[in-house]
Amino acid sequence: MRNTVNYFLISPALLISILIVFIPGLLTVIVAFTDWNGVSTTPNFVGIQNFNELFVDGIFWKALLNNAKWTLMFVTVPIVIGLLTAMMLLKRKKSKSAYQLIFLFPYILAPTTNAILWLNIIFNPVSGVIGYLKEIGIPIESPLSSVNTALYAVASVDIWHYWGFLTVIYLAALRQTPAEQIEAAYLEGCNGWQIFRYVYFPSIRPTFNIMFVMIIIFSFLTFDYVYLLTGGGPSHSTEMLSTYAYTFAFSAFQVGKAAAIALFMSFFGLLASCLYIWMSRNDLKN
Amino acid sequence: MKKKLVGLVTIFLVMVIFAGCSNDSKTTADGKEIITMWFWGAPPEHQETLKKVLIDKYNKSQNEYELKIEYRNSVDKDISVALSSGKGPDIVYGSGPSFVIPLAEAGRIENLDKYAEKYGWKDRILDPIYESGTVNGSLYSLGNSLNTVGIFYNKKVLKDNNWPEPKTVEELERIMDEAIEKGMYASVTGNKGWKPVNENYSSLFLTHFAGGEKVYEALTGTTKWTDPAIIAALDTSAKWYKKGYLAGKDYTNLTFNESTQLLADEKAPFFFGPSLVYQFAAQSFSGDKAKDLGFMAFPTKDHQTNDPYYTLGVTATLSINAQSKHKDEAAKILDTMMTNEFMNEMTKTWPGYWGIPLKDLQIDTSDMPELSKAYAETIKNMVDGVNKGHFGYYTGVFLPPATQQIFLDIESIWNEQMTSTELMKKVQVEFDKEKEKGLVPPIPKPSE
Numbered sequence: 219m220r221n222t223v224n225y226f227l228i229s230p231a232l233l234i235s236i237l238i239v240f241i242p243g244l245l246t247v248i249v250a251f252t253d254w255n256g257v258s259t260t261p262n263f264v265g266i267q268n269f270n271e272l273f274v275d276g277i278f279w280k281a282l283l284n285n286a287k288w289t290l291m292f293v294t295v296p297i298v299i300g301l302l303t304a305m306m307l308l309k310r311k312k313s314k315s316a317y318q319l320i321f322l323f324p325y326i327l328a329p330t331t332n333a334i335l336w337l338n339i340i341f342n343p344v345s346g347v348i349g350y351l352k353e354i355g356i357p358i359e360s361p362l363s364s365v366n367t368a369l370y371a372v373a374s375v376d377i378w379h380y381w382g383f384l385t386v387i388y389l390a391a392l393r394q395t396p397a398e399q400i401e402a403a404y405l406e407g408c409n410g411w412q413i414f415r416y417v418y419f420p421s422i423r424p425t426f427n428i429m430f431v432m433i434i435i436f437s438f439l440t441f442d443y444v445y446l447l448t449g450g451g452p453s454h455s456t457e458m459l460s461t462y463a464y465t466f467a468f469s470a471f472q473v474g475k476a477a478a479i480a481l482f483m484s485f486f487g488l489l490a491s492c493l494y495i496w497m498s499r500n501d502l503k504n
Numbered sequence: 505m506k507k508k509l510v511g512l513v514t515i516f517l518v519m520v521i522f523a524g525c526s527n528d529s530k531t532t533a534d535g536k537e538i539i540t541m542w543f544w545g546a547p548p549e550h551q552e553t554l555k556k557v558l559i560d561k562y563n564k565s566q567n568e569y570e571l572k573i574e575y576r577n578s579v580d581k582d583i584s585v586a587l588s589s590g591k592g593p594d595i596v597y598g599s600g601p602s603f604v605i606p607l608a609e610a611g612r613i614e615n616l617d618k619y620a621e622k623y624g625w626k627d628r629i630l631d632p633i634y635e636s637g638t639v640n641g642s643l644y645s646l647g648n649s650l651n652t653v654g655i656f657y658n659k660k661v662l663k664d665n666n667w668p669e670p671k672t673v674e675e676l677e678r679i680m681d682e683a684i685e686k687g688m689y690a691s692v693t694g695n696k697g698w699k700p701v702n703e704n705y706s707s708l709f710l711t712h713f714a715g716g717e718k719v720y721e722a723l724t725g726t727t728k729w730t731d732p733a734i735i736a737a738l739d740t741s742a743k744w745y746k747k748g749y750l751a752g753k754d755y756t757n758l759t760f761n762e763s764t765q766l767l768a769d770e771k772a773p774f775f776f777g778p779s780l781v782y783q784f785a786a787q788s789f790s791g792d793k794a795k796d797l798g799f800m801a802f803p804t805k806d807h808q809t810n811d812p813y814y815t816l817g818v819t820a821t822l823s824i825n826a827q828s829k830h831k832d833e834a835a836k837i838l839d840t841m842m843t844n845e846f847m848n849e850m851t852k853t854w855p856g857y858w859g860i861p862l863k864d865l866q867i868d869t870s871d872m873p874e875l876s877k878a879y880a881e882t883i884k885n886m887v888d889g890v891n892k893g894h895f896g897y898y899t900g901v902f903l904p905p906a907t908q909q910i911f912l913d914i915e916s917i918w919n920e921q922m923t924s925t926e927l928m929k930k931v932q933v934e935f936d937k938e939k940e941k942g943l944v945p946p947i948p949k950p951s952e
Contacts, residue, residue, distance in 0.1 A: 453919040
């Protein structure tokens with residue numbers, strides 16, 4: 219009887235996992251080896267043709283490189299800003315909550331809202347800040363229009379919306395650091411950096427590690443801000459694996475190729491998960 | 505063990521049954537059958553026009569059915585996904601014949617031959633447009649409106665600067681050079697938020713610089729896409745982009761709406777864009793300003809023809825879902841849309857999107873506002889041009905989907921990420937593959 223109840227309790231989660239994770243995942247793997255166009259009922263098995271075509275496709279490699287650059291930016295800039303801000307907020311007694319609320323605000327807004335805000339109020343060459351600067355004679359162009367700067371401009375918007383969230387997470391973890399360790403460090407004559415390096419950071423390391431890995435995973439899945447701000451342009455300079463897969467699936471009717479790209483994205487997510495497991499094991503050993 | 509298994513199966517079945525108990529009713533409260541159509545997220549005033557002219561009229565005309573239109577911003581994607589799972593609306597909106605072919609070949613949309621015969625569509629609809637909606641000789645879609653890419657211009661700007669209406673490419677370039685010198689945009693346009701805008705410019709340069717006949721040869725396989733005339737046309741597009749003839753450095757930062765506003769604000773003499781832009785112009789060219797907006801066919805290189813030459817396209821296609829329970833009624837609705845009466849009524853308040861491709865176009869502009877008159881005139885001239893065979897091709901209409909995607913990369917040539925020849929080599933590879941799969945729509949022949 220007890221077992222039946224147990225099965226009953228796990229069945230919703232199990233069913234959901236099977237229906238919306240396992241079966242679609244398996245279908246994606248199968249579709250990657252076909253020429254399915256998304257509507258046909260008779261897709262043909264094409265072996266590794268989709269992968270071969272991707273390997274000789276310069277845009278695919280560009281998207282992969284952009285994802286790598288994106289990951290590099292996200293594992294550095296927002297983490298540094300988030301940690302610094304969290305450390306500064308740690309000392310503030312009364313205003314801490316207000317600051318957290320303000321920093322978290324862009325994160326709780328819908329990506330569409332943020333994108334419209336930046337496109338129309340900041341980057342707009344007619345009515346936005348860029349337009350105003352041009353109007354008063356400053357020779358400036360929207361960074362979204364150059365193939366050299368568009369990726370960094372889009373990443374900046376995404377980082378702007380994301381770093382506040384990291385701040386809140388890091389602050390919550392920092393507050394768990396035992397007060398006696400901090401006091402002892404002060405008594406031993408540690409400076410600010412040493413207290414962070416040898417007391418706070420080891421204390422928040424599990425949180426830091428999981429956020430680090432999550433950032434890597436999300437970086438290879440990133441889609442919303444790129445799609446909303448540039449659609450992968452100009453000239454694929456902001457193309458990501460996700461936006462490229464979307465184009466194949468919904469514009470070119472090449473769902474097989476889109477599935478092949480999705481497998482690459484999953485592969486990098488898997489690598490990041492392995493990294494997390496390795497870091498967790500090392501933590502346990504130490 | 506057996507009990508456990510029975511328990512599990514029971515739980516699973518109960519959950520599946522509950523999950524399946526969704527309300528799939530397709531009737532109204534008063535028992536009318538609902539006919540659905542999905543449409544792109546048109547602005548409220550245009551939705552109101554469609555309601556008055558199509559929905560209300562149809563619903564009042566009989567008591568058995570009720571037409572409902574859902575407006576969706578991601579209509580193309582939604583329709584592909586819905587149709588692939590055997591669902592979706594009764595009337596299927598598509599973004600062009602090349603969008604329709606995979607759906608037709610998969611049996612997701614209905615063969616319209618019997619309705620074409622019943623309603624005489626072949627006799628009423630312009631041949632090139634009718635043919636472009638056929639797959640393997642059978643009709644699957646109807647173009648809802650003619651669309652061409654040309655020159656919108658601000659008459660007041662031309663007059664104030666003593667610029668004539670340009671009749672040749674050279675005149676056009678001279679005016680744009682002078683506009684840049686005066687601190688204006690040479691022309692305004694942009695693909696912000698919608699990369700497929702690029703198709704207007706790949707189509708424009710192919711039609712007016714390579715020529716319709718050359719593109720016809722490439723589309724029918726008698727010449728390669730790497731033909732020198734096509735490469736030269738794309739090189740010209742890059743030259744124009746670099747010279748700032750396509751909105752300077754703001755091409756990726758402007759929408760059509762913002763571009764028409766700039767044109768109305770006299771920041772530029774021209775806006776090279778599709779005739780469907782009339783629907784955006786109503787906001788910026790309102791009141792007395794409406795008379796300042798002009799539209800002309802784009803001049804052809806080397807004066808290949810003295811008559812206006814048009815890039816032939818449609819704004820969208822309409823088909824019938826193969827799973828629809830009300831196909832006959834859906835066809836009846838399509839038929840009401842393929843009439844002069846529907847065009848006149850829609851164009852009165854929604855110029856730009858309902859230039860019905862009729863052979864015998866009868867436009868009554870007597871009580872139309874300025875912009876609607878201008879649009880109606882544009883479509884009438886285009887029909888005359890198409891009937892004479894003076895046309896090239898919209899890439900989004902006459903190229904299969906994957907090849908079209910490569911053409912959208914024309915901006916890669918402009919930004920020196922690849923050469924015209926490299927892009928056209930990619931096009932040729934993809935085009936050959938899609939041609940072999942039968943994904944190229946029938947290609948109407950232009951006059952020589």
